[in-house]
Amino acid sequence: MEKNTDLILLIDDDPIFNWLTYKMIKKLDDRRTIKTFANGHDAFLFLQEGYSPKGGYTLLLDINMPVLNGWEFVEGLNRAGFFRNSKEKNIGINIISSSIDPMDKEKAGQWPIIIKGYFTKPLEIDDMMLILGHKG
C-alpha cells in the first residue's frame, strides 16, 4: 500500500474513541493518513467531494451517531453510487459497534462485499492489525 493514496476514515461521535483509535493506528503504522469525523454526514460530504476511484478508503464506522448513523451512512453511499464499482473494492468498511446488540451484526451481513469486518468496541491490537491489512 502506498502512502498518500490510502486513507483511513474514523467515523465516530465519541471524540475519545476517535483519539484512541487514531493513536493506536499511529503506533502500529505511522505512515497512514487518518481523517476523523464526528458523524456520518461529515464523512459522506468528504467522500462526495474528494473521492477518487484510484484511492483506497478504509473506513472505521460507528453505528450509533447523531445526524447520520452508521447504517444511514452506508445506505447513503450506496444510493450515491459509491458501490457501483464494487469489483475495485476501493472502499472497505469496518463496523466498530459500541453495542453488543446481535441485530447490528445481522445487518452487517446484508452488505457482504462492502463491509469487511464487524468489531465490537474496544478495538484490540489484533483487531486493528486485521483492519490495517497487516494480518489475515
Added chain:
Amino acid sequence: MGPIYNGHIGEGTILVVEDNDGDFFLVEDFLLEKLRGAAIVRCGNFGDTVDYLNGENPDIAVILLDLHLPDARGMELVKDILGMSNNVPIIILSGYADLRTAQESLKLGVSDYLIKDDLNPEILYRALIYAKERNSYVSLLQRSTKMYQELFDFSPQPMWVFDPVSLAFLNVNKSAMATYGYDKEEFMAMTIRDIRPKEHYRALNDSIAERKENRDTPFAGIFVHTLKSGDLIQVEIYSNDIMFQGSDARLVLANDVTEKYNHIQTIEAQNARLREIAWTQSHIVRAPLSRILGIINLLEIEEGYSQDLKYLLEQLKKSGKEMDMVIQDIVERTAQIDGKHGEKH
C-alpha cells in the same frame, strides 16, 4: 281391595285399573292369551292406584285405565294418573258413554283408547305393542331434545341464537345472561348490534357479510362486545348455521378472552421494558466501559512500564472484561424473550 298379582314376564308389569270384576277378568284373559306369563297387577280404585304408582319400584310397562272408578272418574282421573305415570303409556278402557272423554284425553298425552265392547285379544295386544313402541321412540326424542337444550342452556360459555336477517336474538343461554348482564326478556328485545360498541357497527356488517361467504370454519374471529354495565370485553366468536324453530338462524358461542388478552398485553409491555433495559445495557452502559477498555488497550502498547504498573493494567483490563461479560449476558437473556432484538438504533 289390594292389588292382585298374577304371572311374570321380563319387561315390566301391566297395570290394570279396573273396579269391575267381570271387565278385569276379561282383560286379563285377553292379555294372557297373547302374552303368556305376563305380569298383571290390578288396582280396583284410585286410592290403590296412587299407592301403587308411588310405591317401591313399580316397573310398569303400560297402564290400562277404566274411566269409572268408585273414588274418581273422567278427565280428572286421567289428568291425575298422567301426572303420576312417569311417562308410562296409558291406554284408556272406555264404554261408549265415555267416548268423548277418551278422545279428549289423547290430547293430554294418553297413548290410545279402546272401546270395551269391541275388545278382543288381538286389538288389545296391538294397542299395547304400539303404545310401548311409540312411547320409547317419543321418550328417546324427548331425551335427546332435552339433552341438546341442556347443552345450550347450561353451557359454561355464553351462547345465543340470532336471526341472520334481522339480527334479533332468538335464544340466549344462562351463561350469556350472566356474562352480559341482560335477562332473557331484555335479550329477546335486542339485536346483536346492541352488544357491540357503536363504532364497531361497520365492522359488524363486514364480518356478517364475510361469514356469509366463508362458512367453512366456525371461528369468526376476536371481537369487542359491550356489557349492560358499559364495560367492554374481548370475545372469541364461533358460529354456525342452524335451523331454529323452522327458520335459518345462527348459533354463536362467545368465549370471553378479556383476561387472557389483558394478560398478554401486560406481558408484552413487560417485554418492551426488558428490551429497553437491554438496549440501555448494550448501548449506554457499555459505551463508557468500552472507552475504559480502549484506553487500557492503548496504554498496553506503550513501552517502559514498571512490573507493578504492568500488573495493575492487566488487572484493570481483567475487571473491565468481567463487567463486559455481565452486560453481554444480560443483553443475550433479554434477546431470548421473544426472538426480537432492540428496535431502536
